[in-house]
Amino acid sequence: MTPDYHQRNYWFWLAALASAFVLMLLLALSYLMLSRGLGLFWPADIVQFRVSQNAESPHEASLVLGEVVSQQQLTAPQLAAAGLTFSAPATRILVKQGYQPSGAPAFRWYWQQQLSDVQRPPEVLLVRHRQFGELYGWPQAMSEGQLLLQLANGQQLRLQQADIMLQLAPNSLSWLQKMRWFAGQWWSFLSTEPREANSAGGILPAITGTLLSVLLMAVVVAPIGIMAGIYLHEYARDGRLVRLVRLSVHNLAGVPSVVFGVFGLGFFVYVLGGSIDQLFYPERLPQPTFGTPGLIWVSLTLALLTLPVVIVATEEGLARIPSSLRLGGYALGATKAEVLRKLILPAARPAMLTGIILAVSRAAGEVAPLIFVGVVKYAPVLPLSSSAPYIQLDQQIMSLGFQIYDVGLQSSNADAAEPRVFAIALVLLVLIGVLNLLAMRLRRYYRRRVV
Amino acid sequence: MTQGTPPLSRLPAGKQRQRRTQQRRWLNRLWSWLITLAGGSVILALLGIFVYLLTEVTPLFKPVSAQPIVVEHSPPAFDITPAPIPAAAATAAGFEVAFSLVEPLQGYLLLAASNGEACLWWQRQPEAGCLQRLSLTDRTVNLTTLRWLAGKQSIVSGDSSGQLKQWFFLPDEHGQLRISWIKPFARRNAAIVDIAPEQGRSGFAVLDAAGGVSLFYANLTKPLWQGQAAEYQRATRLQFSQRNEQLWLLGPGEPTALQLDNRHPEISWRTLFQKVWYEGWQQPEYVWQSSGGAELRQGKYSLVPLTIGTLKAAFYAMLVAVPLGILAALYTACFLSEPLRSRLSQLIELLALFPTVIIGFLAAIWLAPALEQHLLALLLFLLLLPLLVLALARLWPRLPKRWQQIPGSGWDLMLLAALLFVTAYLALLGGDTLQQQFFSGSFRFWLNEQGVSYQQRNALVVGLAMGFAVLPIIFSICYDVMSQVPRQLTLGASALGATHWQIVRRVIWPLSLPGVLAAVMLGLGRALGETMIILMATGNAPISNFNLFEGLRSLTATLTIELPEAAVDSSHYRMLFLVAILLFIFTFMANTLADLVRQRLKRNFQRLDT
Structure with a gap:
């Protein structure tokens, strides 16, 4: 069928526009995520300018150093509401000034109209200090492990080289050098712990938490879900009751995830965890060991949440096996178990694997139910140990999804947090995208092989 | 392996095959049991989620129960002598004061005579006399009790005809408090003898002259529980234990007590889906406020x-x-x-x-x-x-x-x-x-x-x-x-x-x-x-x-x-x-x-x- 564009048909054009609109939305969303997420670590130029508070006395203008983060246009009533007398529309820019010894905030708005003498001096340094965070200034002298840095307000700071985590002169970098810096920053973002209340540093604990909980979930959900799927498809008699049960198990996938979280808190944490504590750790009571949110409950809740997905995938995989395979097996005298084990299951294995991968990718993006059962905003210690169980099942964890929610909306330092959240979201998206790509590949491979 | 059964390989071919077949059949059966057991239990467990959620919720709607118990130790003595009434207030009222209640925040004083006549007096405006005159009964019957509920935001009055009424202090357009009639509770069969407020929540118990005891909650007009016994007739006063688990009936002679199971009185189908007039609110409303005013731990769950x-x-x-x-x-x-x-x-x-x-x-x-x-x-x-x-x-x-x-x-x-x-x-x-x-x-x-x-x-x-x-x-x-x-x-x-x-x-x-x-x-x-x-x-x-x-x-x-x-x-x-x-x-x-x-x-x- 080819479209009939010669028709004078409004519905047709409306439908065409709707699909174009959805396509546009997808592209816009991807572009937004990519540009904002990747842009975080690209070394921006450091700008130097003078700000005059009033136009009459330009010599009193103070010097400002920093990165321009964003700009905004304000309309006349907004200006009037703020008590300003610029001619509308006025533009203001948000400048990241870094640490200010006076205690002034690191981010500040400046009016475009007040700026003068804008430069990008090549020698300006960006220094990341262990205590102060990021600093912008001119290097004055470097001697025996010390750096003398002159800040924009003329103050000079003597910084110990040992406290300096990074230093960079972005204005003098070539494109290639910036590229290297960019890659290095991403690496450190992915492989270090967070600092300053999650507003700086890396996201290693969150990545580990997400991966670990999801892996544990897969270990739990795979055998259980596959067995239930095999039972429903192969062994359960096809009566009215079984049809009803099948219908409700399938529809559990549509029950809001937060309901599973409620169940997880009530049953897993309080009932199950409480009983475990009473049986095995009575000496620690009333301090709970398993009777409090933790990694294992996160994984179990996720397993419950994704169980229907795995069951449905298994059943579909089994249903797709041509009946000739089964009948051939029986004809050769094999028992039901043998047909199942030697013929059907190997053929259906990719479908089950696909189901598990889809379950994992769904679990990786979950947030709401996990808030109840063990995901917290800050738990920098990885739930891993070098001795016997290797995994601390009772420890609380961080997760990527919860970081997006928490850092994005609850952070006290919103200007610093926002670009980080885009980067975290990008990491999560890439994780989920890779998993889905894998599932898609598997499915395609499998279809080709069976047909 | 016992002596009687030789190893498989030494058996004659026919028997060997038979044994193999038997083995395979057993394996088949085992496998099917295993899968049925595992799959069935997983599915049962999944359906069990709903059942578990239900068991957590049902206590909310469980009817209240009360069992008479033997009193082991007498309840702590309770000071019930009313605060002295200022002379100015008494003269402003102009009747013999039988009941008085003090509004704790601003010092309003509600005085009532035994015929139900009442007067609202304010210590900050003593010269104004009665700010509001009203009748707490319908004048033909006598007022028998007048009590604050816990948190001192609403008042319950009881009269000799068995009527129970709820009153709020609500601010008028000038910001001054006035007594407002809110609603009647279900009528008792005999004259009200005493009303006892629960500790820390807005329930109360009512004792009437016919020996009836009933439990109410401020949101609901119907009683949560009611019971009648001849021995209750002797009691003159009711009192709740510290955690509202026991209700003592005090009076001349041996005290009796009731063991109550009344954990969630504030929740009923009516409060979930209908407008409720909460204490201190201007009108009935749908409210969800789980951690409401700290002075009154009354959740509002609509x-x-x-x-x-x-x-x-x-x-x-x-x-x-x-x-x-x-x-x-x-x-x-x-x-x-x-x-x-x-x-x-x-x-x-x-x-x-x-x-x-x-x-x-x-x-x-x-x-x-x-x-x-x-x-x-x-x-x-x-x-x-x-x-x-x-x-x-x-x-x-x-x-x-x-x-x-x-x-x-x-x-x-x-x-x-x-x-x-x-x-x-x-x-x-x-x-x-x-x-x-x-x-x-x-x-x-x-x-x-x-x-x-x-x-x-x-x-x-x-x-x-x-x-x-x-x-x-x-x-x-x-x-x-x-x-x-x-x-x-x-x-x-x-x-x-x-x-x-x-x-x-x-x-x-x-x-x-x-x-x-x-x-x-x-x-x-x-x-x-x-x-x-x-x-x-x-x-x-x-x-x-x-x-x-x-x-x-x-x-x-x-x-x-x-x-x-x-x-x-x-x-x-x-x-x-x-x-x-x-x-x-x-x-x-x-x-x-x-x-x-x-x-x-x-x-x-x-x-x-x-």
Whole structure:
């Protein structure tokens, strides 16, 4: 069928526009995520300018150093509401000034109209200090492990080289050098712990938490879900009751995830965890060991949440096996178990694997139910140990999804947090995208092989 | 291995085979038991989720019970001598004061005579005399008790005819407190002897002259429990134990006591779904306020604002997702040819991959401020769209034949997307210009001046963002159904001379309509249960209205916010479980309905195909 564009048909054009609109939305969303997420670590130029508070006395203008983060246009009533007398529309820019010894905030708005003498001096340094965070200034002298840095307000700071985590002169970098810096920053973002209340540093604990909980979930959900799927498809008699049960198990996938979280808190944490504590750790009571949110409950809740997905995938995989395979097996005298084990299951294995991968990718993006059962905003210690169980099942964890929610909306330092959240979201998206790509590949491979 | 059975290999061939067969049969049976056991128990466990949730909720609605018990130790003595009444107040009242109650915050004094006449006196205006004169009974009967409920926000009076009335101190238009009659409680059979308030919550117990004891709660007019016994007739006074678990009946002779099981008196079906006049409120209202005033630990649990919030968010989301999803599916399934068609559908289904927490974040951080600034542009865009459709439908057929052939190659979609982009840009420019010219720069301020309240994180933002999250579900199901319509039907229609549009309109659309309905149901189920987007993109204030520009609070967001802080087994905790059950039932029903429709449709298609 080819479209009939010669028709004078409004519905047709409306439908065409709707699909174009959805396509546009997808592209816009991807572009937004990519540009904002990747842009975080690209070394921006450091700008130097003078700000005059009033136009009459330009010599009193103070010097400002920093990165321009964003700009905004304000309309006349907004200006009037703020008590300003610029001619509308006025533009203001948000400048990241870094640490200010006076205690002034690191981010500040400046009016475009007040700026003068804008430069990008090549020698300006960006220094990341262990205590102060990021600093912008001119290097004055470097001697025996010390750096003398002159800040924009003329103050000079003597910084110990040992406290300096990074230093960079972005204005003098070539494109290639910036590229290297960019890659290095991403690496450190992915492989270090967070600092300053999650507003700086890396996201290693969150990545580990997400991966670990999801892996544990897969270990739990795979055998259980596959067995239930095999039972429903192969062994359960096809009566009215079984049809009803099948219908409700399938529809559990549509029950809001937060309901599973409620169940997880009530049953897993309080009932199950409480009983475990009473049986095995009575000496620690009333301090709970398993009777409090933790990694294992996160994984179990996720397993419950994704169980229907795995069951449905298994059943579909089994249903797709041509009946000739089964009948051939029986004809050769094999028992039901043998047909199942030697013929059907190997053929259906990719479908089950696909189901598990889809379950994992769904679990990786979950947030709401996990808030109840063990995901917290800050738990920098990885739930891993070098001795016997290797995994601390009772420890609380961080997760990527919860970081997006928490850092994005609850952070006290919103200007610093926002670009980080885009980067975290990008990491999560890439994780989920890779998993889905894998599932898609598997499915395609499998279809080709069976047909 | 015992002596009697030699190893397999030494057996004669026939026996060996027999034994092998037996072994295999056993293995087969074992395997089937194992799978049945495991699979069956997993499924039972899954269904057990619902049962567990129910068991957590049922205590809320358990009827109150009371058992007479033996008193082991006498209750702590309680000082019941009334505070001295100022002489000025007594003279202002002008009657013999039988009852007096002091309002603790501002020092109002309520004096009442035994015939029910009452006078409100204020220590800050002693010269004004009685600020308000009223009768607490209907003057024909005598007032027998007058008591504060816990928290001292409402008063219960009892009279000799068995009437119980509730009174509040409410401020009038000058800010001065006045006594207001609120409601009667269910009438007792005999004169009221005593009223005892519960400790720390707004329940009370009533003793009447016929030996009847009843338990009430301030929200409800009917008694929670009532009982009658001859030995209660001797009692003159009631008193609750520290945690309201025991009720002592005191009087001359041996005290008796009742063991009460009354953990969740504040919750009943009536308080969940009807307006309730809470203590200190001006009128009855639907309120969800779980951690209300600290001085009174009375949770206000009305499900109405939350249900309205959920429905509101779902409604606006469906308003966005349903037309977009159905139309896009229609176009993709019916008008595109193969390689492009599956590619586009896969691309749109990619949208489902975006975790809702990311969509919620974008909605809160990026969409909400942008909408606030460019609201007019959005309206303009919605106005321009029909014009665009009109223009395309009218102008395209007049284009040269060669240009009309572009379609089908994928460029058409790109072209349309570009057109849309240009339209959006024009709308943005136009909206901003209009805003400058006619609304003195900000449409939002103008709206506020017109009396329309506008919050930055509002239902519009949620509708757009959640519509976006629901869209891929609706799209993919509609697409599946529409592309599975049996080919003979479309080919047959084509052979009979139907145009392409006629086939779509008369064959594909009616056949796939049930599937489209199923898709909408599934989308609705998803929208009702969506959590993170609503949590992040609204203000989460429990408002009960359908204003597009105000926030809302949904059932799901309430769970996420409040459950981590609720004390285990408290009324609040169980209420949240009830919320979870409601969500479970809503979404489960929507999904099941959709599933049934789809299965039926599938059978129909199969029947038509053969």
